[in-house]
Amino acid sequence: MAFMQIVDCKTRSYDDMNRLMDEWVEATEGKRTATHAVVGRDRSDSDHYVEIIEFPSYEEAMKNSDLPETNRIFEEMVALCEGEPVFTDLDVVRDEQLNKATARRFFEDIAVGGDLDLVDELFAADYHDHDIGKETDTAIGSGVVKDDVTRWRDAFDFHFALHGQLAEGDEVVTRWTWRGTHTGEFMGVAPTDRDVEMTGVTVFLFRDGRIQEGWWTYDLLRLARQLGAVRM
Secondary structure (H helix, E strand, C coil), X not given: CCEEEEEEEECCCHHHHHHHHHHHHHHCCCCCCCCEEEEEECCCCCCEEEEEEEECCHHHHHHHHCCHHXXXXXXXXXXXXXXXXXXXXXXCCCCXXXXXXXXXXXXXXXXXXXXXXXXXXXXXXXXXXXXXXXXXXXXXXXXXXXXXXXXXXXXXXXXXXXXXEEEECCEEEXXXXXXXEECCCECCECCCCCEEEXXXXXXXXXXXXXXXXXXXXXXXXXXXXXXXXXXX
């Protein structure tokens, strides 16, 4: 079970505190078990800071606390605080990246499920699309998504296997394998009923909860070979 520790403190020496955190990151390289750290400042009290540190588990957090570098730098950080920091230990019982869920809905509900009405809900009206399979670098408009999904669904009976997703800031990266049966004309090739597959990566950029821009990288050459469109 993932574990998070919240450290609540007050200080007028945040620059020094920040320097100590940088020193800790450098000193514990290859040894620390913390995976993510966020520091926030209270908008109503500029001396009030909250740090949220994420670990794979409580046990890993304890290993991190036992590092000599952690103990040394922590003592220096406490000296910069007004009073003792307050610690809250949390077992994570729900962890949901909302943008990741929206990205999954494209693959599962729109591409495979064929729900084209959902495109206008998930994609910005001025969506920008970058696709290695197209001659132009950028296509604009949510209608592009509807046209692309229709074209692929007319040519293949397919599904996606989503292997993993990474979210950072407003971007979500999805790594996938696409498998389908060639049931309609594609790339000038008449239906072959062949089972085909390819791998790819999609990056979605979000704005105001909707997908604003997308980058598609996939093994189109492998697909063309399987269809007999090219021979190499």
